[in-house]
Amino acid sequence: MFLDFLKPGKPHARWKRPDKFDRNLVVIGAGSAGLVSAYIAAATKAKVTLVEAHKMGGDCLNYGCVPSKALIRSAKLAHQMRHADNYGLTPHQSQVPFADVIARVHRVIAEIEPHDSIERYTSLGVEVMQGYARLIDPWTVEIALNSGETQRLTTRAVIIATGAQPFVPSLPGIEDVGYLTSDTLWEHMKDRTEAPRRLVVLGGGPIGCELAQSFARLGSEVTQPEMAPRILMREDEDASDLVRASLEADGVRVLTRHTALSCGVTDGRKWIEVEHGGETRRIEFDDLIAAVGRAPRLRGFGLEDLGIKVDRVVETNAYLQTLYSNILAAGDVAGPYQFTHTAGHQAWFATVNALFGDIKRFKADYGVIPWATFTDPEVARVGLSEAEAKEQNLPYEVTRYELDDLDRAITDGADRGFVKVLTVPGKDKILGVTIVGEHAGDLIAEFVLAMKHGLGLNKILGTIHIYPTLAEANKMAAGLWGRNHISPRLMALLDRFHAWRRG
Numbered sequence: 001m002f003l004d005f006l007k008p009g010k011p012h013a014r015w016k017r018p019d020k021f022d023r024n025l026v027v028i029g030a031g032s033a034g035l036v037s038a039y040i041a042a043a044t045k046a047k048v049t050l051v052e053a054h055k056m057g058g059d060c061l062n063y064g065c066v067p068s069k070a071l072i073r074s075a076k077l078a079h080q081m082r083h084a085d086n087y088g089l090t091p092h093q094s095q096v097p098f099a100d101v102i103a104r105v106h107r108v109i110a111e112i113e114p115h116d117s118i119e120r121y122t123s124l125g126v127e128v129m130q131g132y133a134r135l136i137d138p139w140t141v142e143i144a145l146n147s148g149e150t151q152r153l154t155t156r157a158v159i160i161a162t163g164a165q166p167f168v169p170s171l172p173g174i175e176d177v178g179y180l181t182s183d184t185l186w187e188h189m190k191d192r193t194e195a196p197r198r199l200v201v202l203g204g205g206p207i208g209c210e211l212a213q214s215f216a217r218l219g220s221e222v223t224q225p226e227m228a229p230r231i232l233m234r235e236d237e238d239a240s241d242l243v244r245a246s247l248e249a250d251g252v253r254v255l256t257r258h259t260a261l262s263c264g265v266t267d268g269r270k271w272i273e274v275e276h277g278g279e280t281r282r283i284e285f286d287d288l289i290a291a292v293g294r295a296p297r298l299r300g301f302g303l304e305d306l307g308i309k310v311d312r313v314v315e316t317n318a319y320l321q322t323l324y325s326n327i328l329a330a331g332d333v334a335g336p337y338q339f340t341h342t343a344g345h346q347a348w349f350a351t352v353n354a355l356f357g358d359i360k361r362f363k364a365d366y367g368v369i370p371w372a373t374f375t376d377p378e379v380a381r382v383g384l385s386e387a388e389a390k391e392q393n394l395p396y397e398v399t400r401y402e403l404d405d406l407d408r409a410i411t412d413g414a415d416r417g418f419v420k421v422l423t424v425p426g427k428d429k430i431l432g433v434t435i436v437g438e439h440a441g442d443l444i445a446e447f448v449l450a451m452k453h454g455l456g457l458n459k460i461l462g463t464i465h466i467y468p469t470l471a472e473a474n475k476m477a478a479g480l481w482g483r484n485h486i487s488p489r490l491m492a493l494l495d496r497f498h499a500w501r502r503g
């Protein structure tokens, strides 16, 4: 059965193959994965059509990375102004002009918009169609254009890049109280002059933590229920503990091991009921953001009719091909990651395999995948965490360098955090790195490069890092590892050598 899945061609048998094709590639969805796919196809002279039902740029530009990072920046500045005395300045306690903050978020989106625009992609050689695409057979895509017309295109290959959407838990009453998601939040906040007074952010994952901290810093009273024992469950405990402490210092009420049960309105007051240790209680709120995960967009555009398995993600093989070798998937819809950079990374493999797979196919390479959560402090990771190493029974050594030792972190008042490196016992080979601290998402890049190209800690130690920078933390961690691995025999030899030289 499984081998059948891998055999290209077989599932096509029940469909009539067109004699000629209108396109080499049709890409469905113009988010991070779709844009990169279309770009690569056009750059390699393929005739490519990119279909987008809604907004060019998808989640990242319109509802995800861009608006959230813009909000985080304003929230951080508001926090620094409030704590300016930490820097010898007068603290600024005044009310946050929330409408201006949100207006800036939308200005930032507008400023980046041209990068993903129809005009830009058209100029790059991509045909962009605005409409809803549906697969009719393995080679035909029907597009219900936003203009009202319908068009059918035959194509040698298709890339499914339809992304994901916020998952809303089916709590009794949630529809009655109303809720926001990352999809609706930014537009909804446009009309506000003040941050929500009492905000519940449901979910302790990266999106929930970023939003909870930002809104708290912008003046909301934030409660963050999370049913897991801790926030940022994917990260090691030491990392998630530091973020929790920081969120709490910002006033977020972090409620771990709290399961949401239902929502309702009593006497005009909205509430959410949560359970903790067998007891239930109600938390009143003015706004609720559901941030409990994102579900791939899998249905309604023909995958089911073609018999392509859509369980949690579109089922693909190592080459990102579905049951049909000419229909591939990339980005959030394909999993296993939900990041813009992994969507773009997969897009390369999907496009090359779609266009040139009959000559040579490439397996999507998930060897070294980094990511970051942009809380303050940021948490960045590449490779294994300690928990994962333990789960996999892999022997490892830990080197942990604390940022309160780093000159630049001290001068910047950014001395919370650490660089933690997991290595193969007795060797400088890096298994994984977690960085918690200011600009951790940038600092991790050096380790990503090292892991990708098989460079060990000795190579990082042998590289000049500018003083005083945060990047020196990476070298310090490597130095710490080096000191812990000095050969006692060599030291004894040196001792004798110097004694001999002294005469």
Ligand SMILES: Cc1cc2nc3c(=O)[nH]c(=O)nc-3n(C[C@H](O)[C@H](O)[C@H](O)COP(=O)(O)OP(=O)(O)OC[C@H]3O[C@@H](n4cnc5c(N)ncnc54)[C@H](O)[C@@H]3O)c2cc1C
Residues within 6 Å of the ligand: 028, 029, 030, 031, 032, 033, 034, 051, 052, 053, 054, 055, 056, 057, 058, 059, 060, 061, 063, 064, 065, 066, 068, 131, 132, 133, 134, 161, 162, 163, 164, 182, 207, 297, 301, 330, 331, 332, 333, 338, 339, 340, 341, 342, 343, 374
């Ligand atoms: C609040 C938030 C913050 C985030 N922050 C980060 C971050 O800091 N860093 C990071 O790496 N990632 C972040 N992400 C995740 C990132 O946004 C996604 O991983 C990325 O956008 C996925 O890209 P994609 O191309 O797979 O899908 P999407 O960007 O969702 O694009 C899919 C597109 O397909 C279109 N579409 C769907 N079906 C059809 C159809 N049948 N016909 C035509 N068009 C269709 C949709 O309209 C959509 O525009 C964040 C996400 C959120 C929600």
